[in-house]
Every structure is written in structure tokens, then in C-alpha cells.
Amino acid sequence: MTERGRPRSFDRAAALRRAMEVFWAQGYDGTSMSDLIAAMNVNSPSIYAAFGCKEALFREAVALYRATEGGRIWGAMTTAPSARAAIETVLRVSAEEFTRPGKPRGCLIVLGALHSDDGNEAVHRELQELRAENMKMLLQRLKRGVAEGELPDGPDWRAIATFYITVQQGMSIQARDGASRKALFAVADCAMAAWGGLASCRRDRGAL
């Protein structure tokens, strides 16, 4: 069974990639169909036929982002040899990805739909869940480190995971504001400078 009907005259994958970069640069609400038509070089009926609606197109764009840039950032979470190396690599690769020449700065998942407006509740919620997933992934990597004896059992690892997620998300804003790759590397280094104090501190000493 082969393809029926008139064949598509544009490259769906390439058009999706261009849509992703527009959403990435301007956010979900900040991107109009006119923007997408111009960037994808495809008329709106063809966009609707191929992707459904603006929200569905955004979801595909997010999936593509997670499979490419996002994968490069969070892949280290499973491949790195230690919990500490995993966190350090996530921060450093984030610094690289957030300042890649010719690409939008910062992270689509973080900057894509921060506000919940009239008709973007589903999109906003999805990105929020993806951010929560990243946090969960980081926390589980730390717990694995504890289980494997790499890390002590005392510290509040949830708080520490929240801290590193906070830094990683803050880097998106810094990147948007023009921070250089070198500056973000330095931020990562500063965050890792806290590791020694955090990984050894006891839960019963103050807020940690």
C-alpha cells in the first residue's frame, strides 16, 4: 500500500524544525501563525493538514526539542559515571546548548510558555510537567548515588536537586539576556563549588 493522493510539496521534518526554532525563540503565545507560515514557508491550510493546529504543532516541536537539544543536555543523567559528574555535565552542556551560535538562546522547555493565558493552559501544563520530570530525573540520580554508596545518606537530596535545577533554569534567563558561554561555564563551576559542602552536610544541621 503506497501513498495516495497528491504528494506533500514540502519537507515535513524540515518545516517542523523551523517551527521549533520559532517557538523556541518567541515562545508559544509570542509565535503567530503568520510567523510560522513565514518561517516554514508553508501556507496555513497545509500546516493545519500536516500538524493539526498550532498547539499540536507546538507539541511536536517540543518533542523534537527533547529528542535533540534536550537529549544532549539530559543524556548525561544516565551516562555519566557518577551523580556529581552527571550534574556537572548537565550544567556544562546546558551552557553550551543555551549559547549555540545561530540557535535561540536558553531552553524551549523553560521559556516556551511561562505564563498561563487564555488558551494555552494545556501547553503551559505540559512544559511544567517536563520541568518536573527533569527535577525528578536529577533527584533519582542522586538517590542512585546514595544507594550505590557514592553519596552519604544524610543530606536533603531533594533540596540539593532543587538547587541545581534552579541554577540550570536560571541559566536560560541569563542566556536570553546575552550571557556568554564562558560566563555560563563559570556559573556551572560556581554551582559545583557548592557540592562539597552540600554532599557532606547533615540533614539535622539547619534547613538542610
Added chain:
Amino acid sequence: MTERGRPRSFDRAAALRRAMEVFWAQGYDGTSMSDLIAAMNVNSPSIYAAFGCKEALFREAVALYRATEGGRIWGAMTTAPSARAAIETVLRVSAEEFTRPGKPRGCLIVLGALHSDDGNEAVHRELQELRAENMKMLLQRLKRGVAEGELPDGPDWRAIATFYITVQQGMSIQARDGASRKALFAVADCAMAAWGGLASCRRDRGAL
């Protein structure tokens, strides 16, 4: 010379405060005139007569934010007895302000206009400059600490300032995602755990 003409029938300051909270919750682009009319309980011609246009109203809202919530956060920058205490207080007060019950979560300056769309370039640039000002303020406080002998001359204080600004900005996103005040306090504690390592490290040792 007294007031001429029909007097205003609404409280300008109270209406501005309500407008600020809408902008704070929904961002500049995410807030429509309809939202403002509903929140301020003032019809649009009266809004335009009193504030000019949507952008001018937003600017006044930002000024009000800086005078109130923003002032509480960054006031410590000058009042705290040491550079370290200044940073710690900024982070802790941020955690408080970003999770104040009944108020929008996070920071208006950070979340108000992250993307630069069609007609918000001026607003976007203004918020960006205010973020840069905060960074500058923090860096100058660190330099003052060096000048006064509190801090050593070796470390890359600009990188360290960028780090703490990154954490402070990341807390806005965490707050938006529902992080508790306690969780943000823990983030602040983690960030301060890096202080010892940062404030003593030499510039010629690696990236710092």
C-alpha cells in the same frame, strides 16, 4: 490653582496596584486590555486618560513593583553589614516575596516580558536593563567587600555575581512551578554553601 473639570471617580493608585498584579501574574503580552479593565474596574477610555497606553501603564506598574516588592528584595544590598550577608538576604527575601500568599509567584522583572515580540521591544529591553542593573548592584557590593578588606582580591567576582543572579532568577521559575517557600529557602542555603569555596578560590585555578 485647584483641580479643574470632573474629578476622577476611581483611586488611581489602587487601580495601578491591581494592574501591576495582573501584569505580574500574566506578563506584558499575556495581559489584555480586557484583563486590565476587569481587574482595575475602570473602563478603557479612563485607563487611557489616566495612564496613556498599555505600555505606559506597564512602565508605571514596573516602577511600583520596584518601589515595593523589588525594594524589599534588593534593599539588603545596601543595608546588610557584609557582602555575604547582602547576598544571603537577597536570596532569602526573594524566597519570601516569590511565595507570598495572595500575590503572583516569582518576579515581575524576570517574568514580565522574556520574549521580544512585535510591539514589546521597548518593554522587553527595559526589563532586561533592570535585570542588568541588579547584576551590577550585586557585583559592586562584592567589589566594595574587596575594597573594605572583607573579601580577597583573587576570585572572579563577576562570575560569582553572575552565579548568584542566576540562582535568584531561577527561583522565579521555581516559584512559578509551585516550589514552596521552604524549598526556596533551601535553594538559598545551597547557594550560600558555595560561598566558602568561591570566596577563597584563586583566579588562576581553572575557570574561576
Added chain:
DNA sequence: TCCTTTATGTGTCGAACGATACAGAATATA
């Protein structure tokens, strides 16, 4: 070749956007 199927380009839909025209109402001054 005819029919079915799918994609394309033109044009446009109702709704919401930011912003005002206008007439009437409420005040100070003359």
C-alpha cells in the same frame, strides 16, 4: 481514461486585540 484521494493557494471567517470618537455628566471658574 476516469475516479478517488490528498495537498495546495486564495480568500475569508468570527473573535479578540489595542486604542478612540463621541456625547453626556460632573466639577471649578467667571
Added chain:
DNA sequence: TATATTCTGTATCGTTCGACACATAAAGGA
């Protein structure tokens, strides 16, 4: 009281939004 001045409510401006109707074009299958 008469006039000038300012604010208020209704109603609407032109534009842009996301989405789609429609006729036509281009392919496979009979």
C-alpha cells in the same frame, strides 16, 4: 447662572489572531 474643563460610559474603529471553505492541482488505482 454660564462657560470652560475634565472624566465617564457606550459603542466602535482598523488590525491581527487562529482556523478553515473552497476550488484546483497532482498523485495512485480501476
